[in-house]
Amino acid sequence: MDHKRIVELEGKCTRDQPAACSAACPVHVDVRAMLAAIKAGRFTEAFNIYSKSVPFPRIIGSICDHPCQKACKRGEAGDALAIARLERACVQVVPATEAKVTAPSRKEQRVAVVGAGLSGLTAAHDLAKKGYPVTLFETGSSLGGRLKEFRAEELPPQMVSDDLAVLAKLGVVLQLHTTVGRDISFAALCQDYDAVYLGTGTVTPEFKLPLDQQGQLMIDPITFATAQEGVFAGGTLGRGGSYSPIGSVADGRRAAISIDRFLQGVSLTAVRANEGPFETRLFTSTQGVTSLPAVPLGHNSDFYNEEEASQEASRCLQCECLECIKSCEYLAHFKGYPKQYIRQINHNLKMVMGRREANTLINSCSLCGLCEAVCPEGLNLGEFCQEARGEMVKKGKMPPSAHDFPLRDMAFSNGEQCVLTRHQPGYQTSSYLFFPGCQLSACAPGHVEKVYDYLMKQLNGGVGLMLRCCGAPAEWSGRQELFEAELKKMKDQWEELGKPKVILACSTCHQMFKKYLPEMELISLWQLYHQYGLPQVSQAQRPALVAVHDACTSRREGQMHGQVREIILKLGCQIEELPTSRDKTECCGYGGLMQFANRDLADAVIKRRIDESEADYLVYCAICRDNFAAKGKKTYHLLDLIYGEGDPLAPAKRGPGYSQRRENRVRLKNKLIKNRWGDKMTEERDSYEKIKLIIPEDIQELMENRLILVEDVQRVIDYAERTGNKMLDGHTGHYLARFRPVSVTYWVEYLPQGDGFMIYNTYSHRMEIIEEVKE
Amino acid sequence: MSQQIQCLKCNVEMKLGPVEATYLNSKFPVQLLKCPKCGLVYIPEELARGKMLEVEKALEDK
Numbered sequence: 118m119d120h121k122r123i124v125e126l127e128g129k130c131t132r133d134q135p136a137a138c139s140a141a142c143p144v145h146v147d148v149r150a151m152l153a154a155i156k157a158g159r160f161t162e163a164f165n166i167y168s169k170s171v172p173f174p175r176i177i178g179s180i181c182d183h184p185c186q187k188a189c190k191r192g193e194a195g196d197a198l199a200i201a202r203l204e205r206a207c208v209q210v211v212p213a214t215e216a217k218v219t220a221p222s223r224k225e226q227r228v229a230v231v232g233a234g235l236s237g238l239t240a241a242h243d244l245a246k247k248g249y250p251v252t253l254f255e256t257g258s259s260l261g262g263r264l265k266e267f268r269a270e271e272l273p274p275q276m277v278s279d280d281l282a283v284l285a286k287l288g289v290v291l292q293l294h295t296t297v298g299r300d301i302s303f304a305a306l307c308q309d310y311d312a313v314y315l316g317t318g319t320v321t322p323e324f325k326l327p328l329d330q331q332g333q334l335m336i337d338p339i340t341f342a343t344a345q346e347g348v349f350a351g352g353t354l355g356r357g358g359s360y361s362p363i364g365s366v367a368d369g370r371r372a373a374i375s376i377d378r379f380l381q382g383v384s385l386t387a388v389r390a391n392e393g394p395f396e397t398r399l400f401t402s403t404q405g406v407t408s409l410p411a412v413p414l415g416h417n418s419d420f421y422n423e424e425e426a427s428q429e430a431s432r433c434l435q436c437e438c439l440e441c442i443k444s445c446e447y448l449a450h451f452k453g454y455p456k457q458y459i460r461q462i463n464h465n466l467k468m469v470m471g472r473r474e475a476n477t478l479i480n481s482c483s484l485c486g487l488c489e490a491v492c493p494e495g496l497n498l499g500e501f502c503q504e505a506r507g508e509m510v511k512k513g514k515m516p517p518s519a520h521d522f523p524l525r526d527m528a529f530s531n532g533e534q535c536v537l538t539r540h541q542p543g544y545q546t547s548s549y550l551f552f553p554g555c556q557l558s559a560c561a562p563g564h565v566e567k568v569y570d571y572l573m574k575q576l577n578g579g580v581g582l583m584l585r586c587c588g589a590p591a592e593w594s595g596r597q598e599l600f601e602a603e604l605k606k607m608k609d610q611w612e613e614l615g616k617p618k619v620i621l622a623c624s625t626c627h628q629m630f631k632k633y634l635p636e637m638e639l640i641s642l643w644q645l646y647h648q649y650g651l652p653q654v655s656q657a658q659r660p661a662l663v664a665v666h667d668a669c670t671s672r673r674e675g676q677m678h679g680q681v682r683e684i685i686l687k688l689g690c691q692i693e694e695l696p697t698s699r700d701k702t703e704c705c706g707y708g709g710l711m712q713f714a715n716r717d718l719a720d721a722v723i724k725r726r727i728d729e730s731e732a733d734y735l736v737y738c739a740i741c742r743d744n745f746a747a748k749g750k751k752t753y754h755l756l757d758l759i760y761g762e763g764d765p766l767a768p769a770k771r772g773p774g775y776s777q778r779r780e781n782r783v784r785l786k787n788k789l790i791k792n793r794w795g796d797k798m799t800e801e802r803d804s805y806e807k808i809k810l811i812i813p814e815d816i817q818e819l820m821e822n823r824l825i826l827v828e829d830v831q832r833v834i835d836y837a838e839r840t841g842n843k844m845l846d847g848h849t850g851h852y853l854a855r856f857r858p859v860s861v862t863y864w865v866e867y868l869p870q871g872d873g874f875m876i877y878n879t880y881s882h883r884m885e886i887i888e889e890v891k892e
Numbered sequence: 893m894s895q896q897i898q899c900l901k902c903n904v905e906m907k908l909g910p911v912e913a914t915y916l917n918s919k920f921p922v923q924l925l926k927c928p929k930c931g932l933v934y935i936p937e938e939l940a941r942g943k944m945l946e947v948e949k950a951l952e953d954k
Contacts, residue, residue: 472950472954473954476953516953517916518948518949840901842930844932852900864935882940882941883915885913886911886912886914887914887919
């Protein structure tokens with residue numbers, strides 16, 4: 118997969134972005150982590166986190182002008198966090214210790230720092246730490262510049278000297294009472310030193326440095342370089358006189374980075390994004406966050422005690438973007454977030470040898486697009502998963518077990534026994550074509566008949582019928598070639614029918630056709646009911662209230678959502694809206710074939726959705742209905758309501774099992790041909806299909822879970838009884854036999870009973886045993 | 893009646909013997925119950941849904 122595309126996708130997930138407070142901080146203190154430590158009462162840890170970003174933590178912790186607080190998201194729900202006070206609390210609680218200095222490897226080039234204000238001190242500190250011999254020139258008799266303007270209660274002088282002691286340890290040479298331009302010429306300084314940093318607050322004309330139109334020293338805002346090579350400047354000098362302690366620290370630090378780069382002869386400008394304050398892209402929702410005021414200062418008017426600090430820090434929202442994780446069971450299930458997932462998937466695709474650990478991650482996504490709908494940056498992980506599936510299939514690296522069953526089901530739906538494409542009986546042309554979809558035909562074949570009759574009655578010009586699968590399982594599973602072949606068949610037949618308008622009852626078919634057959638004019642069945650009126654039904658049974666679950670493949674069909682609701686209201690039912698619906702609706706666990714690739718996850722998805730309301734659900738996708746009903750949720754299909762078959766008192770009715778669904782499709786075709794077109798059907802059945810099975814309910818359930826069809830069991834018995842290749846389990850007295858039609862070996866434990874066979878157990882495996890059976 | 897697995901075609905008790913299992917271009921020898929006469933092999937449910945499934949998954953992810 119294209120590297121640029123990966124980077125672009127990863128970039129959309131802002132989960133790794135710093136919190137707003139850290140981004141606003143000129144030196145990017147990890148405020149979140151610091152506050153988490155304070156909340157837990159771990160003040161030393163908090164102070165260490167602070168010291169990591171701040172060179173003189175006791176000084177800055179006491180006087181910081183805290184631009185972070187303005188950016189704090191908590192401000193949207195109460196007061197912003199009192200971050201400066203919390204820093205101060207750390208300074209108060211944690212006893213001063215001597216700074217530990219690790220001796221750097223000494224470098225040859227010498228640096229002069231002019232001015233011992235905060236920017237100069239920081240530049241000297243950072244450069245000395247990198248091993249440069251640094252000389253610090255200061256006009257006055259002490260270090261700190263404007264620090265002495267603070268009251269002693271605010272900033273005790275002892276604290277200043279404690280913090281600045283580190284400079285001597287780093288070997289910074291101090292030249293106090295030395296004014297550059299008077300005691301030593303600027304030109305001489307530039308001659309004697311390999312680089313110069315000016316943190317003087319003001320600049321004298323003697324320096325002969327180019328000024329801008331306002332008479333300010335010209336300083337590059339990124340590199341802090343002046344127009345003279347090797348001379349850098351910052352601090353108040355660069356801010357037109359306004360004083361910001363943390364701003365000065367940041368200037369000194371950034372200038373030190375430039376000086377280091379300058380002396381090493383590397384680019385001054387490369388990779389310098391996000392130095393200094395910036396606006397983060399991290400999204401943090403404050404929706405539903407209870408508003409809380411800042412903790413007031415208690416015992417002491419100057420700083421929080423430990424308890425107050427912990428209490429205040431506990432108001433921190435620990436900003437992070439969880440929008441997609443909160444909304445999607447799948448994304449939460451793998452315990453990471455999209456950016457990580459994209460990396461894992463990309464790694465999986467690029468892997469040559471070893472275990473492809475992200476296969477399940479790739480194949481478990483429902484491709485429902487909810488992540489895109491809730492992501493502030495519109496990241497659609499499903500699209501990426503689907504691309505990944507396509508690539509896996511192309512490379513022959515798609516696990517065969519993941520999608521085998523639904524693809525075989527699709528092949529069955531599009532086999533001769535199920536497909537049908539005809540003009541309306543008595544017509545030679547079609548103005549419309551009804552495409553009910555393979556799932557409605559399987560779950561509720563009776564509804565397909567009723568709807569077709571309705572359409573033929575309402576619409577002029579002939580309503581043709583096409584029974585088949587739209588190919589979604591092929592698309593979902595990354596089988597692009599197979600999918601295109603299916604599309605071509607449908608397109609050819611549609612053209613043969615005279616390009617009629619296509620009426621769709623399934624939102625997945627709707628989504629597929631809209632995307633891949635844009636030349637088709639599509640009409641949703643719900644639009645027609647809405648337009649032509651609902652059929653008259655006598656003795657209709659309908660619930661008084663339903664909660665509407667929109668199909669995930671209808672996410673972008675706002676009109677459809679409205680039409681469905683209007684139909685429900687017209688039928689006399691009240692509507693309850695689920696917490697998420699319409700463009701934010703959730704998948705029922707079937708989308709993207711999740712249910713086949715990761716059964717447990719699909720079960721969790723279904724459970725989450727059906728637990729969202731006590732009310733009975735109303736859906737307009739056959740699979741949504743059956744998936745919810747299978748887990749005991751009373752769920753109606755919209756057609757149940759339209760045709761008055763929604764008995765609110767009856768318990769949740771499970772849909773037909775996989776075998777019955779196949780049977781239903783075949784019967785629907787035969788019945789329609791016989792009853793609507795009056796043609797004779799000769800049902801050709803294979804010999805094994807005549808085998809009568811007695812399957813107890815628990816075994817039926819087991820077969821559903823193990824994806825074993827009645828047909829599979831019949832074929833095993835047919836083979837065993839024909840060839841005599843069977844075993845006897847002496848312990849149970851049951852016969853054991855196996856048969857491998859193509860890629861799966863099915864085992865059946867059975868005994869003859871009457872004119873049929875009693876089934877005791879059945880299981881399967883994909884691994885093949887090389888037998889040398891003498892048949 | 894014997895408590896063992898019998899091959900009904902040959903009417904003999906199945907015995908542990910070497911067979912070859914294969915999946916996704918990987919082959920490995922295993923000891924399984926097989927008919928000494930006709931070679932029919934028995935895979936018990938625990939094996940099919942346990943170790944065998946595990947190996948299948950591992951090979952699919954390789």
